[in-house]
Amino acid sequence: MSGPMSDVDPIPVFSFPTSWSHGRGLAGRAGTVLGELGCRDPLVLTDGLLLSLGVVEPVLDSLRAAGIDYTICDAVNYEPTVDLFDSIIDRLDLKKFDAVVAVGGGSVLDVAKGLAVIGSFGGHIRDYAGFDKVPGVPPIKVVTVPTTSGTGSEISDGVVLIDEARKTKFLVISKKICPTVALTDPLMTVSMPPRVTAFSGTDALVHATESYISKGAGPATELFALRAIELLCRNIRAACDNGGDLDVRERMQIGATMAMSAGMNSKLGLCHAMAMPLCALYHMPHGQAVGMALPVVLAYNAPAVGAKMEAVFQAMGFADDGFARLEALLKEIGVLARLGDMGFQESHMPTIVNETMNSAQRPTNPRDPTPEDIAAIVRRML
Numbered sequence: 001m002s003g004p005m006s007d008v009d010p011i012p013v014f015s016f017p018t019s020w021s022h023g024r025g026l027a028g029r030a031g032t033v034l035g036e037l038g039c040r041d042p043l044v045l046t047d048g049l050l051l052s053l054g055v056v057e058p059v060l061d062s063l064r065a066a067g068i069d070y071t072i073c074d075a076v077n078y079e080p081t082v083d084l085f086d087s088i089i090d091r092l093d094l095k096k097f098d099a100v101v102a103v104g105g106g107s108v109l110d111v112a113k114g115l116a117v118i119g120s121f122g123g124h125i126r127d128y129a130g131f132d133k134v135p136g137v138p139p140i141k142v143v144t145v146p147t148t149s150g151t152g153s154e155i156s157d158g159v160v161l162i163d164e165a166r167k168t169k170f171l172v173i174s175k176k177i178c179p180t181v182a183l184t185d186p187l188m189t190v191s192m193p194p195r196v197t198a199f200s201g202t203d204a205l206v207h208a209t210e211s212y213i214s215k216g217a218g219p220a221t222e223l224f225a226l227r228a229i230e231l232l233c234r235n236i237r238a239a240c241d242n243g244g245d246l247d248v249r250e251r252m253q254i255g256a257t258m259a260m261s262a263g264m265n266s267k268l269g270l271c272h273a274m275a276m277p278l279c280a281l282y283h284m285p286h287g288q289a290v291g292m293a294l295p296v297v298l299a300y301n302a303p304a305v306g307a308k309m310e311a312v313f314q315a316m317g318f319a320d321d322g323f324a325r326l327e328a329l330l331k332e333i334g335v336l337a338r339l340g341d342m343g344f345q346e347s348h349m350p351t352i353v354n355e356t357m358n359s360a361q362r363p364t365n366p367r368d369p370t371p372e373d374i375a376a377i378v379r380r381m382l
């Protein structure tokens with residue numbers, strides 16, 4: 001997330017406006033949920049691959065069973081740009097929908113939240129960029145059925161779009177855009193390939209870890225974050241190795257949603273502050289950027305977090321030799337790489353340092369970094 005934020009100590013908050021249900025086969029309740037919300041004209045938003053693989057079928061079946069006519073849009077086929085978002089709006093008459101049912105990964109879920117804003121309040125998505133620019137809770141409801149476990153977009157307060165014209169990412173952040181209902185169903189995540197499982201699961205693990213030690217942490221976010229660290233770190237290897245194991249998928253999914261419920265309230269830290277420039281410069285997935293930063297940033301933060309450091313490693317299952325075992329895990333699942341092998345050049349350093357210092361996730365990092373500290377962290381990642 002970008003944009004300056006004040007350095008005053010944040011007040012711990014835990015508000016979680018989305019109604020979250022979890023269970024195997026729960027995607028098949030989408031029709032009933034829409035009925036309970038009083039919605040009759042939903043848009044089903046997904047991507048072409050999921051639709052062709054039949055992953056969306058349980059949701060569509062449930063809508064048909066509830067006697068609900070729906071429109072499908074399967075155009076969210078890559079990380080969404082502002083142009084893609086605009087093109088989806090151009091081909092739909094958003095006014096006729098009273099709900100968006102989003103079935104997919106973080107990109108699909110983010111676009112759904114953005115469509116609900118534009119369909120409800122008009123204008124262009126850029127009008128709502130930044131923090132708290134959305135005038136109210138959109139009357140168009142959003143029901144999320146995630147098919148990955150990681151971004152937490154199924155309950156989160158953010159929309160991320162790529163602004164190609166300005167060569168940056170583009171964020172809309174507001175608790176008002178948190179989805180109305182999230183239905184997490186591990187059966188919907190078994191099609192996720194190992195690489196996506198590794199990157200999205202790592203993203204969730206970093207949400208949980210950064211949230212737990214954040215300056216904005218409070219009693220409820222700490223509870224959710226610590227449990228999420230346990231669920232994610234102890235299951236991510238198995239989820240990558242054997243994606244068909246429903247028990248493992250289930251723990252990853254619960255962990256990912258819990259991690260975001262903590263993270264969006266406490267705010268995060270330097271891993272997420274650094275991810276934005278690293279992804280833009282080296283074209284790596286967000287989950288890889290935050291994962292590559294995690295061991296180095298944790299080591300930097302350790303002097304400022306006291307006993308919390310030990311609690312993090314205990315939850316991870318790495319009571320002894322925590323740093324080495326965390327690095328080994330990230331390497332084993334294909335997340336850890338050297339920045340030096342990814343095209344790092346010394347001339348990039350000022351951009352990385354400046355963007356990290358200006359990130360909205362930086363002020364809640366447990367230790368206040370100087371620009372020199374950030375440069376030193378980057379050098380340890382080379």
Ligand SMILES: [Fe+2]
Pocket residue numbers: 151203204207272286290
């Ligand atoms: Fe993240």
